[in-house]
Amino acid sequence: MSKTVVTIILAFLIVLGVSVVLYSYSRPVLAPGENINQNSNQIVNDNINNNVNGLADNSVNIFLVALEDNGKTGELIGCGDSLVAVDVSAPSLPDTFNRELTQEEKVKLALENLLAIKERTYGQSGLYNALYQSSLTVKSVVVTAGLGYPVPIGVISVVLEGSFQMNGACDNPRTKAQLEQTVKNQLVDDVKVVITVNSKPLNDVLSGKSEL
Numbered sequence: 001m002s003k004t005v006v007t008i009i010l011a012f013l014i015v016l017g018v019s020v021v022l023y024s025y026s027r028p029v030l031a032p033g034e035n036i037n038q039n040s041n042q043i044v045n046d047n048i049n050n051n052v053n054g055l056a057d058n059s060v061n062i063f064l065v066a067l068e069d070n071g072k073t074g075e076l077i078g079c080g081d082s083l084v085a086v087d088v089s090a091p092s093l094p095d096t097f098n099r100e101l102t103q104e105e106k107v108k109l110a111l112e113n114l115l116a117i118k119e120r121t122y123g124q125s126g127l128y129n130a131l132y133q134s135s136l137t138v139k140s141v142v143v144t145a146g147l148g149y150p151v152p153i154g155v156i157s158v159v160l161e162g163s164f165q166m167n168g169a170c171d172n173p174r175t176k177a178q179l180e181q182t183v184k185n186q187l188v189d190d191v192k193v194v195i196t197v198n199s200k201p202l203n204d205v206l207s208g209k210s211e212l
Contacts, residue, residue: 060109062088062182064084064128065081065082066081068080078170078173088113111179111183112138114129114179130174136197156187156191157194160196161198180195
């Protein structure tokens with residue numbers, strides 16, 4: 001065998017040996033019973049969880065009351081009060097990930113957040129919540145598109161169930177304004193808001209024409 005052939009064989013063996021050593025050092029160290037497929041699955045699951053966590057919140061506006069503010073910080077309502085918008089972030093339903101909420105879903109989400117507040121004043125803001133003692137749930141929210149004259153705009157029908165508890169006559173306009181503006185603020189289109197409580201018009205319930 002010639003020296004040239006021997007040299008080529010030795011060079012090949014050296015390269016092969018170096019490659020084996022480098023491969024051994026580069027392989028991940030697995031715990032007993034662990035395999036590469038398990039690691040791959042974990043990476044995929046982590047990515048899914050990260051994506052879900054990043055899309056889990058939806059920002060909506062609810063409306064509370066600045067008492068005796070006389071319209072300085074918001075819309076003037078009721079007994080010389082102001083209606084003030086507050087941003088809240090709420091977890092969305094699993095089937096709403098990766099897509100935009102419908103108008104109905106946004107309204108329902110906002111109302112549920114408003115009705116879930118059971119404190120007289122909201123956090124450190126000092127804003128008053130006229131609904132804090134009431135026990136109401138959102139049964140349904142339906143938007144109906146306008147059909148043209150004589151109905152040029154659509155209608156959003158909000159069905160609530162439960163009961164109201166007020167702190168005097170001034171809570172009536174506050175409650176009405178909080179509910180109606182929380183609904184309107186989530187909508188893109190100009191629609192008429194119709195709210196019923198236990199199948200009775202909100203205005204009738206608040207005015208005492210209908211008993212809950």
